[in-house]
Amino acid sequence: MPDVPHNPSVAPARWSAAPLRRAADAWAGLVERERRRAPLWAPAFLGLGIWIYFSLLAEPDGWAVAACVALPAAIVPILMMGRRIPGTTALPPIAAALLVAVGLVAAGFASASLRAGVVAAPVLAERIDATVQGRVAEITRSHTDRRRVELRDVVIYGLSPGETPRRVRVTLLEGAFARKVSLGERIEVFAQLGPPEGPVEPGGFDFRRHAWFESLGAIGFARGPLVAAHPDVVETAAPDPWSLAQVALAVERLRGRLTDGILAALPNREGAFAAAILTGSREEVRGDEMQALRDSNLAHLLAISGLHMGLLAAIAFWSARFLLACWPWLAVRVPTKKVAAGAALAAAAGYLALSGASVATQRAFVMAAAALIAIMVDRPAISLRALAAAAVAILLIRPESLMDAGFQMSFAATAALVGAWEFARDRRWLRPSHESGRGRRILLWAGGLLLTSLVAGAATAPFAAAHFNRMTTWGLPANLLAAPVMAFWVAPMGALSAALAPLGLHQWPLTAMGWGVGVILDIAQVFAGLPLAVRPVSSPPPVALPLLALGGLWLVIWASRLRLAGLAAMLAAAAIWIPGGERPELLIAPRAAAMGVLGEQGRAVDRARGAGYAIETWLANDGDPVEQAVAAGRPGIDRQPRRAEAALANGWRVVLLGGIVTPERLQEDCAARTVVLAYSARPGAGAPGPCVTLDGDALRGLGAVSIEPDDGPEGGPDSGGVRIRGSLSDARLRLWGRADPQRDPVD
Template structure:
């Protein structure tokens, strides 16, 4: 019995110096547990968990060193759960409780492009007709499908007439939850307009400085570079993808070059490295400065300043924040003449990102960014231990191949799980594109930005265009190769957590015990290989039904609910388009689908166990006796539905998601339940934090206010 503490002491001693790397893992596990809860935790439970976390943190300094990591780990786990709950309540904002058509006013705070290739605007300070301020969404997002009107200006006040509705839930049970995603963006409604946009007032010179500067910079790049190259330049410099066409985006995804659009560690590292090298080389041209000044520290400070400016101008995405923390630590280490590229730096970056935005844990950007970074740091640290060095052009080429291969292997499972596809020729495309990005595009972009105030940016923009056109050519060429994209079935929910546990164990654990992490990874792939898709899927609106057949999923309609149809087919690993999938209909005899009042009225009696799906109220189908009916009113409570008719089993999106703040109207956030004061609301309607209020008379789900 006395040998057990000795063994445990030996294990912990072997981990000395590496335990900090597990801090964001424990904290992130708590965040993951919060999002996996089936019901929003009550105020008493949250307060109790917060107190328990604090007590465990204090207790850890009283227990022996053998138990201290375990106690601190549990405290961090509870802290992560509580922090995620507080964050979900802190961003609480009204959600539109009915379908709205009418005037929409607001200020433009973001611009991008929708999946239908339309310009999309995000508005704050929203005003909706006959809607009280406390019920008005803090932000709405609208796609511009109408004729061209006023050119949208960053920060400008605009007006249009359009359709709005609350953010929709998952397209199928267990799928991507757009309601949750929109909640943390404070998006209370999404929709579109088919009429021209009208300007109400010009941008306020005293507001949204960075956003307007970013958009102005993006426009300068688009003006200086024609076509897709200019849109690409705006994306990699200012984070503005509103000019990128869907065809180009798809080519970049299929060729595994889409990461070049994201302002991530690659761009941040290239920029900082170029500024560091240029500053250092410039300083040593003076003999006096080279001999008496801390040249390396000055160059590192200049690079840090450039990286900070890049972070501010890029919009501060998750990948950019992670990259900035990593680069900042490396440069601060260079100023102190110490090495800072290590797993501890990655861990600190992860902790910073999760503390700022706990919801980032669920995003593909966070998962892929940290998977690639952890793998690269671990592999090159291992190579450094065996004194491997890349010398000459051959060594640099080998380093590039190794880096691309390691990053690709680390992110491939995450990309396949999140996007249902694998880029078979991604390594080839990256090998001929990434060097061009580092040696041509990023340096030319930096020089162009520095020369823009003088109007001398033409030459560096021309050089930048050469590099970007090469990358676009590679993307389109590789995407056109036969078999460039492989499709994979959507995995069960436990696959990514198991893969993460295994990968973290292999990378972070010290000693032979790290290879135990191969077990969870193997279990994840085995679980994925045995996954089965639901035989029947029903959209939340009742407007689409999908039946799994030997030829693939048969869809009940060729055009309606195109977004949902695309998600179903992608999750099935089915490359067919919706029109082709609709030709496989009719589906199984146990499920019938009627759309519209006339079709519903024509429905007759059902056989025993038969289901009838409607997109109109069940009262419109009086002849459908004996049917198990799913109509819009019922589906609003259930969400999307998965059916196993032969087993008589039904799983709903609401069952999987649970009763949470983002999908349960009227559920008060923690501020209300704990009695905490609200911050003072900002200027404009819709500002501040949501306090639930009764709906005006005559409103409700699927209805509009009287008189609208």
């Protein structure tokens, strides 16, 4: 190898650490800027602990809950090392942050477990026919548009107090047996009652869990007319008028009188809407009006939520501040802004009580209270810190709210709006100034209104699609037209009517309120009637929604370019969701009430009537919202009287037998590679053959059933067996896991 001549004029290249130092300095500066926003992740870690609790297949052991209670308390002195404990060294920031995150996860897990124990109440073990008596606490309508009442202080004839549920929900008879019911009234009715229903398919929404946290121990339907409570059962002793129970009763009766007064002043659809947003009573809202509001994405205007609580608090705040400013002597001696915030907080608390204090209203009150308290302590009212504080408070008080669609949609919309407001606040060109002309101010106002509806709609749309399997096409223009009417006319007139009610002057503002309500309902009807008003959406894969939520939080919480990574997570979630998740090939409703099998034309079902709620839910989860009668006409099921048969993709047959099933009937269908479901099989009527038999005992233990091919190692179309999964298996060892009733509810 020849020698390379040495050139002394060329210096050897030297490695320089300067680029790495600059990158490290930039990263350190980025971390320092974002460090102040790290506490905003507290609700996310708290929610992670709550989600872990609800994802378990069995209740955690007592020692695990005790450890989760003790862990946050043990972390506090560790975090104080080097600051308030002499002679100790502070933890590195990363280690401290990890400890706080672990403590929050443990706190969320513990709060959910403790809450599940605190709300424990008796639940009916089986379906019974009995006379039930109770005080009317809520009046709503079922999905079949029938009135139903929620009863408290319940007495069920034939049950001991220890067996009697704390709350009972009864769907009432219509027609000749219908009777006016008022909030706070004590009524009596003969009804068929049973425990709350489980999921209608494995992995579906478990109403039993929802009912458990509401202490709702029985649901059913009336089998006779509703009458006033029997005097022999009504408490005769004079109660303490200032007891909590008597105060609650007085508030409920006041709600009832207010509702009756609103409906008397506005007897038509406007009165039903006004009563719903003022007192929380939806008993008179017709099913077609409610459907139009849903299809136009205006149903949130009817539910008392953050919008209503925020509007009321804002009206009370500015009204109080104006009145204080009208008295100059007082205005210069008291902090009018803080006093007005206190008055608004009191008004919001009154609205909470008079509107029924539903879970959604409680959540809205906490969010409004966080903003008002921030004003009272000289902090920004609109900030992610105030929102995070409200979320932490709600998750600690009612951890089950995390699983609720209302909580997810409410905080998604609020977080997105606050994040957008912070983004606009830091950009002068998006804010009006003293030099701005009238045209620019109008454009900025209109653009802000459009952006508000767009941001809120985009933030809530994925959660609405995941929970309700539907997306509205015309929601944005409908909200752009209806929201200003609600904010600038309906809400102020409603607040004014409430303020003038003690003077008997509420009639004219209620009438004016009705004009605005009529406009909103007309807008809903117009947009709900447009083509493609609602688009069906299939249920997403389990990972899609959490990944989307994580991406959204990342985008909103961080302030630097680091936030852009959230867009990648959201795009990944969309890529997972759009192809759709896998749906069970064959489904059996609880108590073998119906069969549905997926085919080329969609899911076919075995009946045109009956088991309507289960079949409707299956089709919605498939993203196929056709009528049950249409699905009953699809090919894929051999429909016969008291018998239905379908074939799986791997050749297995599934036979559903109705009526009384004798050993002879079982024998006829019991062949190889066959699953026979016979809910009404006589005791001991087992099939002496090669089939898989699920009798009444097995089906009662499984609940709703999914049956899918389970291909063997050969992988051929005729290989393997079947995989059978029950909806009750996942929660059998949870507190709310109860055996399903043996008869279908009529609801």
